[in-house]
Amino acid sequence: MPVPVPRQRAIPAVECGQAPAASPDSGPSKEQAPPGTHPAEHPTTRRENPTEKREKPTDTSPDTSTGTDSRTSTGTGTGTGTGTDSRTGTDTGTVRTHTDRTTQSAAPTNLTVLLIEDDPAGSPIVPDLLDQAGKPIRVRTARNLTEAGRLLTDDVHCILLDLALSAPAPARTSADGGGNGNGGGDDEDHDELAVLRHVLELAPRHAVLALTSSSDAERGAEAVAVGAQDYLFRDELDGRLLSRAIRYAVERKRSDSAERRLAEGRLRAQENRRLERGLLPTPLLAGSPLRFAARYRPGRSRALLGGDFYDVVRTPDGTVHAMIGDVCGHGPDEAALGVELRIAWRALTLAGLCGDELLGTLQQVLEHERSDDEIFATLCAVDISPDGRRAGLCLAGHPSPLLSRPGEPARLLPYDNNGPALGLLPGARWPRMQVELGAEWSLMLYTDGLIEGHVGEGRERLGQDGMVEMVRRQLAEGLAGEELLRAAVNEVRELNGGELADDLAVVLLDRTA
Helix, strand or coil: CCCCCCCCCCHHHHHHCCCCCCCCCCCCCCCCCCCCCCCCCCHHHCCCCHHHHHHCCCCCCCCCCCCCCHHHCCCCCCCCCCCCECCCCECCCCCCCHHHHHHHHCCCCCCEEEEECCCCCCCCCCCCCECCCCCECEEEEECCHHHHHHHCCCCCCEEEEECCCCCCCCCCCCCCCCCCCCHHHCCHHHHHHHHHHHHHHHCCCCEEEEEECCCCHHHHHHHHHHCCCEEEEHHHCCHHHHHHHHHHHHHHHHHHHHHHHHHHHHHHHHHHHHHHHHHCCCCECCCCCCEEEEEEECCCCCCCCCCEEEEEEECCCCCEEEEEEEECCCCHHHHHHHHHHHHHHHHHHHCCCCHHHHHHHHHHHHHHHCCCCCCCEEEEEEEECCCCCEEEEEEECCCCCEEECCCCCCEECCCCCCECCECCCCCCCCCCEEEECCCCEEEEEECHHHCCCECCCCCCECHHHHHHHHHHHHHHCCCCHHHHHHHHHHHHHHHHCCCCCCCEEEEEEEECC
């Protein structure tokens, strides 16, 4: 007489969502085996071997290549291969073909649940589960935290945790998350919450439903306070209630995670704004009669700092040095490089460097700090004499400043001796031009973001000529200082039909008689 083959526990039937789970007090099936099947080979007459079941955790990956559900392959044999649904251990009364079993085992599911329960008797506590679309919810089972760690993959959406599970050992740094639950003298309540805390640490991104008895509602409420999404009573579970609770827990976890990411994003944005605001220059013009105004708009969305940079300092001899530049590109790397160049320019200027010597040193800084050999920067540097009537001008591939004086139309300063941009030609030279300013004047330094905006819906751009005409008209209207820069930037945006794609920086220095 053949030796009876141990039967696999009934929980995989719930996992595949295709067949009803056995009730807790269910015994061997009373249905008859198909004719010709030996009773010892019929699945409904097999008894479970608790020791074997505990040693072999449930495998949740369906094996469609053989036409059988691999989750019930361990310790299971059908004897005939027909007339039996191996996922329930009961006789269906019909003959299932290879194609039928393959189709059912590959049925799509929307949700996957991991059940962590200490159930040595093999009595399932989870009924049939269907998602909102009527598709089966897959249920994986783990008998301890060690098995849970192996089965907790990215496709698991929710964890059902039985709070009656044995608590882990106090030292939770070991690979085995199990334990005898003594907790070094802690009481039983603490042990149950220790299980939950361990699961929350193991799966911080997963929704968790705590299962407890109806007589221990206080423990369930404490579980929610610790971090579970909800709690349910084991002895009052039904498929509809549990399915709804799982969907609610998953959506609540998603909502909490999204809210947390949003809060973290806001904190990072605030920190970035404080950092970028601290990196913007503070002009050093103490003791100078010149008035200073500036406008700055980065091209990057939600940023305060772009690849454009500027600075103004007054050296001890009374000379006012002004600079404006533009690093090619619009990302954070370009913004960081612009800040480095600005700080280097200030340090070199206060150290007494000027003109070609200063720009040559800046080019060395650029060559060492840039992330790509093709990155370059344009720059315009002006040094205004202590009496304010003359200025030296150096252009490194940058647009020429705009000079306006009373009774004269605004005009661009000469740019015939414009040198190359920084970082393009090793050993380049940048001639310094001498410019007469007069007793009363306004000098506007700008980046190409002010002149490269479109005019209307066509492809025409404003250009330097269009900018000169615009500023002349605004000066004729009596605008000056901050009002002039604000009007100029707003009009450029309006002509462009919206926000400018490029960074924009404008610096205005005024001297009155």
